[in-house]
Amino acid sequence: MRGKLLRTMLINLIVWTLALAWALPYIGVVAVSAMPYKEVVTEGWLRIPNVDSLTLRNYIEALTNPLYDLATGYRNSLIVASISTLIPLIAAALAAYAFSNLDFRLKPLLFGLVLVIMMVPQQLTVVPLFFLYRNLGLYDTMQGIILLHSAWGIAWITFFLRNYFKFIPRSLIEAARVDGASDFRIFSKIVLPLSVPGLIAAALLQFTWVWNDLFYALVFLISRENQVITQKVVMLKGEYHIDWGLLTAGSVISMSMPVILYAVFNKYFMKGVAAWGVKR
Amino acid sequence: MRLNKQIRLIFFLLFPFTLLTIFVVYPIVATVYYSLYDKNTGSLNLNNYIDVISSINPIYMLVSRSFTPTPPWGALIHNLAWVLIHVPLTILLGLILAFILKYYVKGSALIRTIIFLGMVVPPVVGGLIIRFMFDGVVGIIPAIFSFMGIEALSKTWTNYPSTALYALILGSLWIWLGFSITVFSAALENIPRSHIDAARVFGASMRHIFLKVIVPQLRPAIVIVTVMTALWDMKIFDVVYASTGGGPGGSTSVLALVMYSYFARALDYYKSAAVAVILALIVAPFIVIVMRWLKD
Numbered sequence: 284m285r286g287k288l289l290r291t292m293l294i295n296l297i298v299w300t301l302a303l304a305w306a307l308p309y310i311g312v313v314a315v316s317a318m319p320y321k322e323v324v325t326e327g328w329l330r331i332p333n334v335d336s337l338t339l340r341n342y343i344e345a346l347t348n349p350l351y352d353l354a355t356g357y358r359n360s361l362i363v364a365s366i367s368t369l370i371p372l373i374a375a376a377l378a379a380y381a382f383s384n385l386d387f388r389l390k391p392l393l394f395g396l397v398l399v400i401m402m403v404p405q406q407l408t409v410v411p412l413f414f415l416y417r418n419l420g421l422y423d424t425m426q427g428i429i430l431l432h433s434a435w436g437i438a439w440i441t442f443f444l445r446n447y448f449k450f451i452p453r454s455l456i457e458a459a460r461v462d463g464a465s466d467f468r469i470f471s472k473i474v475l476p477l478s479v480p481g482l483i484a485a486a487l488l489q490f491t492w493v494w495n496d497l498f499y500a501l502v503f504l505i506s507r508e509n510q511v512i513t514q515k516v517v518m519l520k521g522e523y524h525i526d527w528g529l530l531t532a533g534s535v536i537s538m539s540m541p542v543i544l545y546a547v548f549n550k551y552f553m554k555g556v557a558a559w560g561v562k563r
Numbered sequence: 564m565r566l567n568k569q570i571r572l573i574f575f576l577l578f579p580f581t582l583l584t585i586f587v588v589y590p591i592v593a594t595v596y597y598s599l600y601d602k603n604t605g606s607l608n609l610n611n612y613i614d615v616i617s618s619i620n621p622i623y624m625l626v627s628r629s630f631t632p633t634p635p636w637g638a639l640i641h642n643l644a645w646v647l648i649h650v651p652l653t654i655l656l657g658l659i660l661a662f663i664l665k666y667y668v669k670g671s672a673l674i675r676t677i678i679f680l681g682m683v684v685p686p687v688v689g690g691l692i693i694r695f696m697f698d699g700v701v702g703i704i705p706a707i708f709s710f711m712g713i714e715a716l717s718k719t720w721t722n723y724p725s726t727a728l729y730a731l732i733l734g735s736l737w738i739w740l741g742f743s744i745t746v747f748s749a750a751l752e753n754i755p756r757s758h759i760d761a762a763r764v765f766g767a768s769m770r771h772i773f774l775k776v777i778v779p780q781l782r783p784a785i786v787i788v789t790v791m792t793a794l795w796d797m798k799i800f801d802v803v804y805a806s807t808g809g810g811p812g813g814s815t816s817v818l819a820l821v822m823y824s825y826f827a828r829a830l831d832y833y834k835s836a837a838v839a840v841i842l843a844l845i846v847a848p849f850i851v852i853v854m855r856w857l858k859d
Contacts, residue, residue, distance in 0.1 A: 302674040308692045374579040381575035402850040404798045406822045406839040411593035434586035495685035497801040513687045538684040545683040557749030
């Protein structure tokens with residue numbers, strides 16, 4: 284019995300050490316961002332900070348210095364991520380309803396298409412879109428990148444919501460049909476209200492995904508006033524010299540949005556990801 | 564009635580599939596076309612592919628001709644090294660931790676929350692943090708090696724071809740472990756508690772329960788985590804771009820970065836398309852596996 288207790292304690296010790304190791308990078312980034320860099324170099328950051336020398340200088344510098352201008356990036360990210368969440372959510376809800384409640388000849392084909400698009404690398408669309416956007420005047424505009432993110436979002440959210448809609452009892456929908464309700468009514472009065480948790484989960488994951496994107500932003504947003512936060516953060520890194528105070532402050536700013544969402548809606552995130560592992 | 568049905572389909576499908584067609588389906592097809600387009604002659608041939616594959620410029624190289632003990636080995640080989648190291652570690656650590664957290668540890672929800680955070684922060688920031696942790700001045704990992712007296716590893720890992728790639732691969736374990744633990748934990752919930760208890764009553768050891776009861780029942784989840792992790796490793800971009808930009812000397816270059824370099828540095832859009840197609844062809848088998856799994 285004592286051996287067993289000892290073993291449980293040892294396991295707990297190991298696992299908690301590991302968890303601490305996983306948390307340490309975040310602690311380090313926050314610590315360095317709020318300390319004078321000179322102090323970090325001489326005394327390190329893994330210690331109780333000197334309350335007197337804590338400073339927001341790095342944050343102010345990163346947000347307001349026109350050279351870095353993370354404030355503009357933050358605003359742009361908010362605009363792009365919000366609209367790129369709203370559009371595909373509506374579009375995908377419509378498609379998901381068709382896949383879960385209507386019969387049509389092209390259904391297997393179109394559903395296969397949705398699945399393929401979910402998995403395809405982003406890189407595979409860049410070159411033609413670049414040509415197209417240059418011709419249409421969408422290159423280096425927020426509208427352009429919003430349309431792009433929206434389209435990608437439609438694919439996975441359609442799949443995600445279809446699974447969700449399938450959980451709605453058939454009897455409810457059949458009863459409404461018998462009463463003469465149109466599909467639009469069933470969709471808006473029964474299916475959508477019953478799927479609010481699914482819609483929230485999809486919105487959170489899509490918003491985070493768009494917020495975190497770097498690749499499309501690099502390709503399609505060029506001018507300083509259009510760039511989003513992820514681009515601006517990378518530019519805080521100098522070519523040869525790295526100002527870790529500035530860079531860590533920028534990192535904290537750019538991850539603040541998804542981390543806050545995660546802190547508030549923790550369960551939705553994990554369930555969204557866990558859905559991959561459990562067959563429905 | 565028929566007309567009615569068609570109006571209904573148009574209402575539900577027109578908007579989503581118009582967007583998908585213009586912004587995803589058309590570009591995918593067109594990328595294949597552009598990858599075959601020879602800008603010198605205006606005809607369609609495989610010259611872009613030949614050029615891309617035979618490049619020996621370290622920034623664009625896909626596969627190195629000569630083998631050296633340290634990178635650069637070429638972007639494709641770096642991606643494969645990533646898969647070979649990262650996937651087994653992710654699976655093993657994820658499985659063991661999910662198992663231990665469920666049955667043996669107090670406060671496991673908090674631990675899962677901490678580990679999952681890597682999935683939430685932007686991969687760009689993940690890349691910067693990796694660089695930070697392996698930095699010779701402010702980083703913890705070189706400091707630990709310095710403390711142990713191993714001088715070779717007490718420097719800025721990302722500045723040297725011999726260590727940069729490994730720093731990124733190990734760092735990506737930190738980013739991605741949340742995925743595997745979360746999926747395995749969810750799958751564990753589906754194993755009836757009675758199975759574990761029965762094994763315990765018969766005096767099975769912890770190791771025995773893990774290997775003989777847990778692992779076999781988690782096989783579908785293991786397959787999906789393997790494939791999704793491999794896909795992530797093959798497509799990786801942000802982490803590398805933010806931490807090393809592919810350097811030093813191309814020693815951390817990856818396929819997606821080569822594609823971007825042709826696009827943004829060389830402004831050679833057709834070769835860029837060719838690299839994108841090569842990347843897509845390599846991940847195609849993984850995509851097929853996931854699709855089959857998702858369909859039923």
